[in-house]
Amino acid sequence: MPRIKENIWLTGASSGIGKSTAILFSNSGYNVFATARREEKLSELLNEIKEGSFIHQYSLDVCLKEEVFSFVEKNLAVSGIDCLINNAGITSFRGVEHISVEDIEKIIETNLLGAIYTIKAVLPLMIKQNRGTIINILSVVTEKVFTRSSAYSASKAGLKAFTQVLREEVRKYNIRVINVYPATTNTDIWSDDVRSKYAERMMKASDVAESLLSIYKQTGNIVTEEIVLKPILGDL
Numbered sequence: 001m002p003r004i005k006e007n008i009w010l011t012g013a014s015s016g017i018g019k020s021t022a023i024l025f026s027n028s029g030y031n032v033f034a035t036a037r038r039e040e041k042l043s044e045l046l047n048e049i050k051e052g053s054f055i056h057q058y059s060l061d062v063c064l065k066e067e068v069f070s071f072v073e074k075n076l077a078v079s080g081i082d083c084l085i086n087n088a089g090i091t092s093f094r095g096v097e098h099i100s101v102e103d104i105e106k107i108i109e110t111n112l113l114g115a116i117y118t119i120k121a122v123l124p125l126m127i128k129q130n131r132g133t134i135i136n137i138l139s140v141v142t143e144k145v146f147t148r149s150s151a152y153s154a155s156k157a158g159l160k161a162f163t164q165v166l167r168e169e170v171r172k173y174n175i176r177v178i179n180v181y182p183a184t185t186n187t188d189i190w191s192d193d194v195r196s197k198y199a200e201r202m203m204k205a206s207d208v209a210e211s212l213l214s215i216y217k218q219t220g221n222i223v224t225e226e227i228v229l230k231p232i233l234g235d236l
Contacts, residue, residue, distance in 0.1 A: 005027040007081050011062055011118060012088030015043035016187030017137060020209035021085060026053045027214060033075060035060035036088070060113030062088045063106075072121040081122045083216060084132040086115040087161075091152040091189060104151040110157035116162060126175050133176045133216060136163050140183045140228065140235065167225065176223045178215060182208055183230040203231050 008025050012018040013034035022034045022045055032055045039059035049055060060071055072081070072148060082216060089111045092103045097187055126132030140159045141153040167177035186195055186202035195202070208229060216225050 006083065007031045007076060007079055008083045008085065009033045009076065009081055009118070009122070010033070010085045010087060011035050011060070011114070012083075012137075013045070013057075014038045016189065017031065017182065017185060017205045017208050018085075018087040019045065020205040021212055022055055023048050024088050024206070024209045024213055026050075026055045029053070031212050032056065033058065033110065034179065035062075035071065037061045039112060040162075041130055050195045062118055064110045065113075066116050068114075068117040069121045072125070075215065076122065076125060081132065082119055083135065085135045085137070085212065086118055088114055089155075089189075091149065093148045095148050096150050098222075099151060102208075107151040108155050108158075111152065112158045114161075115159050119163075119166065123170070126231070127170070127173045130176045133178065134163070134166075135178045135212060135216065137162075138179050138181050140181050140230070142181060143228075176225075178224060179226050180212065180215070181226070181228045183234075185234050199236055201231055201233055201236060203229065 008030045010018060010025070010032060013022040014036035018036065018136050022032050026032045027050045033053050034045060038060065042057040042059070045055050045057065056176070058075070060067055060070060062068055069149055087165060092099055092107065109188045115136060136159060138160055139156045141149055142157045146153065163177055163179055170177065182203065184202050185205055185208055186199055187205055211229055215227065217222060
């Protein structure tokens with residue numbers, strides 16, 4: 001597979017949508033910088049890529065601001081960054097009266113602040129290049145109320161607002177900001193019982209990855225800025 005001279009940084013690459021996306025982009029010839037907290041899970045990516053493809057793996061917690069900026073300085077400052085895919089995310093399926101403040105803080109730190117840190121870290125590079133793409137994996141919770149998802153919904157709604165403002169501010173630098181809103185996807189964010197019961201209703205992570213690659217590969221004076229992905233039968 002010929003290498004495409006484009007650098008893709010993907011957060012939350014150790015499982016689910018992130019893992020499928022890392023494998024697909026790598027097998028399609030892109031230079032993938034895959035980061036996640038679980039280093040042992042990242043190593044599994046190497047078993048699923050084609051011969052001639054490769055993935056750069058790095059243990060990184062997007063909550064740690066200094067580590068995020070250091071990662072970019074060490075790995076992308078010279079070679080440049082063509083696309084950032086903000087996928088890292090966590091949740092807790094507890095009602096407001098039961099979820100702890102500590103869990104709420106961790107969700108906000110990971111899903112909202114972590115994504116903001118990565119954007120701020122790559123933005124100067126993209127501005128200097130006068131090009132770039134930022135893809136944010138959000139959620140349909142920004143448009144529909146799901147109980148036991150208050151902190152998760154707040155984090156995703158916050159990132160939606162942040163990136164929609166960002167989009168208008170960076171158009172002049174030829175930077176594309178794309179927000180993707182997946183509905184229920186069969187990943188380990190769900191319990192084994194839920195996945196077993198509703199597997200046929202859920203989207204596959206690999207299908208979501210295919211959509212991300214298709215969106216990224218759009219050329220010319222066109223960009224899909226907001227896209228909702230849902231199972232054919234709708235939300236659970």
